[in-house]
Amino acid sequence: MSDYRIGILAGDDIGLEIVPVAVSVIQAALKVFPDVAVDWVELPIGVPSYQNSGETLPQITLDTLYDLDGWILGPIGHMMYPKDDSKAVNPHPIIRRNYDLVSNIRPTRSYTSIPSLHQDVDIVIVRENNEGFQPDRNMFQGKAEFMPSPDMALSMRVITRRNSELVARTGFELARQRNDKKKVTAIHKNTVFKLGCGLFVEACTDVAREYPDIAFETRVVDTFAMNLVMNPQQFDVVVTTNMFGDILTDEAAGLVGGLGMAPGLNVGPEYAMAQATHGSAPDIAGQHIANPYAMIMSGQMLLLWLGNKKQDRDAVQAAINIRKGVEAVISRLETVTPDLNGSATTEEMGEAICTAIDSLK
Numbered sequence: 001m002s003d004y005r006i007g008i009l010a011g012d013d014i015g016l017e018i019v020p021v022a023v024s025v026i027q028a029a030l031k032v033f034p035d036v037a038v039d040w041v042e043l044p045i046g047v048p049s050y051q052n053s054g055e056t057l058p059q060i061t062l063d064t065l066y067d068l069d070g071w072i073l074g075p076i077g078h079m080m081y082p083k084d085d086s087k088a089v090n091p092h093p094i095i096r097r098n099y100d101l102v103s104n105i106r107p108t109r110s111y112t113s114i115p116s117l118h119q120d121v122d123i124v125i126v127r128e129n130n131e132g133f134q135p136d137r138n139m140f141q142g143k144a145e146f147m148p149s150p151d152m153a154l155s156m157r158v159i160t161r162r163n164s165e166l167v168a169r170t171g172f173e174l175a176r177q178r179n180d181k182k183k184v185t186a187i188h189k190n191t192v193f194k195l196g197c198g199l200f201v202e203a204c205t206d207v208a209r210e211y212p213d214i215a216f217e218t219r220v221v222d223t224f225a226m227n228l229v230m231n232p233q234q235f236d237v238v239v240t241t242n243m244f245g246d247i248l249t250d251e252a253a254g255l256v257g258g259l260g261m262a263p264g265l266n267v268g269p270e271y272a273m274a275q276a277t278h279g280s281a282p283d284i285a286g287q288h289i290a291n292p293y294a295m296i297m298s299g300q301m302l303l304l305w306l307g308n309k310k311q312d313r314d315a316v317q318a319a320i321n322i323r324k325g326v327e328a329v330i331s332r333l334e335t336v337t338p339d340l341n342g343s344a345t346t347e348e349m350g351e352a353i354c355t356a357i358d359s360l361k
Contacts, residue, residue, distance in 0.1 A: 002312040005039045006302070007064065007071030012046040013280035014290040014346075015074025021292040021350035022072060022274075022299040028354040029303075029322045033314035041068060045091055046076055056081060057091040065099060070272040070302050074295070077280035093137035096129050101266035101273055102163050103170040104129045104245065105301065108232075108252040108262065111330050114340065116256045118232050122179065123252060125238045126171045127245025129266060131158040134242055159196040159241065164203035170267065171239035172211040177308075178236065183215040184208065187224050187240035187248065200241055221248075228252060249277060260290075260339050263297035265305060272305045274298035288345040291337040296326060296353065325357035 010019040023040065030036050043061045050056045056078075065071060078090035095101070103126050110121040131138045133155055135145035144156035171184045186204040190197035201218055208216040219227070221244050227234070228248065232255055240248065253262040262277035276294035284290055300322040307315030329335060335352035336342035344352070 002035060002310055002315060003037045003039070004070075004306055004315075005041060005068045006306075007068045008040055008042045009045040009061070009071055009073045010042075010048070011074025011280060012048075012077035012080075013075065013282045013285035015046070015076070015280055016048075017285070017288055017346045018276075018290050018292040018295040019072055019074040021346055022295040024350055025296050025322060025325070025353050025357070026299050026303055026318075028357050029318040029325070030315075033318055036312065036314045036318065041071075043071075045073070047081075050081070050088060055087045057089050057094060062094075062098065065095070065271070068271070069306055070274070072274045072295075072299055072302065075276060075278060075280035077282055080282065090136070093130075093134065095273065096266060097137045099271045099273070100130075100268035101271060102129055102166045102269075103127075103267050105170065105174070105265045105267060106245075106249040106252075106262060106277055107297075107301075108249070108256055110256040111261075111327075113331050113333050114257045114261070117229075118255050121232045121252075121256055123232060123235050123238060124171075124174055124178070125240065125245055125249050125252060126167055126174065127240060127249060128163050128167045128242045130242075131160060131163055132242025133157045157193075157196055157241075157243075159199050161199060161203050164200045164241075165207055166269075167239050168204040168207040169210075171237045172207060172214050175214045175237040176211070181215075181236035182213065183217070183236040184211075185224070185235055185238045186216070186218045187221050187238060187244055188218060189221050189244075191220060197241070204239060224248070225251065229255070253277065258339070259294070261293055263294045263301060265298060265301040267305060272302055274302035288347060289338050290346050291339050292346050292350050293326065293330070296322070296350070300326070321357050321360050322353075324360060325353045328356040328359075329353050 010016050081088040107124045110116050110119050135143040138144050138158040147153045175182050175184050188197040188201050253259050259278035264275050264277045266273040276298050304319035329352045335344045
């Protein structure tokens, strides 16, 4: 018997629609594995929490997360939070930093049934999560962005060997689990940032020596960006620093249908958080037309990560079945949301995936 405690943080706007669908898909996949028990823990966050308690990230949520194996976080619409209220914080950087979620794993995959710039794309980009130029998370106290005069702004980038090695190790472990390419590409700009990017490349190279079965290469970020557009099929697992990763993962998503097809998983030494790459889409919130693919596959990645961590074959197989169920629905494009040229609601697409999973029994 394997027991898991998984948090549900619905988020804002379409998060209230797609997160319940993602949870229902995981539950459907686990029905045939009675030895896998999940305690689902709903926690307040975002606008609904602010309306109820005056805080977008209450202490009860922060405290409870330490007692969980992982959690599902829906998209956060923090740009609409009140700017003059210290209790209306953006939860993203706080959660990623507090629980040491160093590696942001963002897969990009093409489907023959979905129009895209390229086919046969299957890439995973692992982005460092808690350092780089992000001023709200790269310092213990204060921020790494400031203005010494009205006409000058300064931003500091932070790179550490520890986080660089953790990201690299995540990438190499993924490369071992995936396909026949078994290659890791480290992205940098050490031609200019000789110390910061130099340290990142050095850390990745050191970790590469522990994985002689995995091919390793480095590429300068601007060259890689061009290669990604022209010939993405040559890449397998990509590791990089925070800002480069944030930009490149959106570029990669654009190759295969957009951010609606871009799941994500944040992982660290102890915890994991499923989080789709896209935003909260307030313009379509309440219409029940949001594509749940990215959120469902983020949940699938969480279940797979937890199963591998606990060497739980049933959880791993349930995650594999979710992927197969999603692939079946996507391949037919019969019960999909309008962004995929369908007419199904968010919930109907989720139900179709659950049905496809049931048929695998």
